[in-house]
Amino acid sequence: MSRRSYDHYCAVSRALDLVGDRWSLLVVRELSAGPRRYSDLFADLPGISTDMLATRLKGLERDGVIIHRRNGMRSSYELTDTGRSLRPVLDALAAWGIPLLGDRTPTDAVRAHWLAFPLGRMVAAIVPEGTVTMHIGETVLHYVITAEGVTHHDGPAPSPDRELRLDLAEATEIATGARSLTSIV
Incomplete structure (x- = not known):
């Protein structure tokens, strides 16, 4: 699949080229606390399809945000240093989003x-x-x-x-x- 780009010479644009797709930052959120298996990610991302999760994981791995570790029949995904450097971004998004939560439906x-x-x-x-x-x-x-x-x-x-x-x-x-x-x- 070809990579989409905003083609803007802008730091925000370049960052969004890597993590701006739907679900990407939520995958990073799930991996922020430590490595997870595919099945755990799928369970904790209600609404994502298996195809979409696989696509996001491949893209984030290609871009150096996550790494896929294989140990025999077991495998897991975890953040790289680049991925971990997104923690302050997620923290800022969480702080910004708290007032938007309202009542739980x-x-x-x-x-x-x-x-x-x-x-x-x-x-x-x-x-x-x-x-x-x-x-x-x-x-x-x-x-x-x-x-x-x-x-x-x-x-x-x-x-x-x-x-x-x-x-x-x-x-x-x-x-x-x-x-x-x-x-x-």
Whole structure:
């Protein structure tokens, strides 16, 4: 398949040439916490077709945003350094998009880990440096907070400085600003 381009001599345009297709940044979002198998990506991207997911993965791999690791019968996808450098972009998009969420409709899909970016800012406000394991229902992730910023990762931290437990409703209220994280901890 030939690559589409805006053909603008512009940094935003060139970035969008690589990650501006529908689903591309959501694939990057899914891989931000760590490697994932194809089946996990498909399960956590409701609405994407298998053909579209395969196309996006091939394109992101071709462009050096992700790498496909094969280990015998098992394989997974993960972000490259180039892909990881998109984290601040996703964080900024999450911050910009929070006011657009409004009330959840009955047809809205939701995954607890989709709240990781907005919750990261709230966690960093109460733990300026260190690690925090966050339980959102059955989902477990952890944050690493340093002077350089906040990253989130799958699973619990080996030795967290703090451990937080929220249900999905509480996590949503905190992520959207309807409730303060300090009211829970």
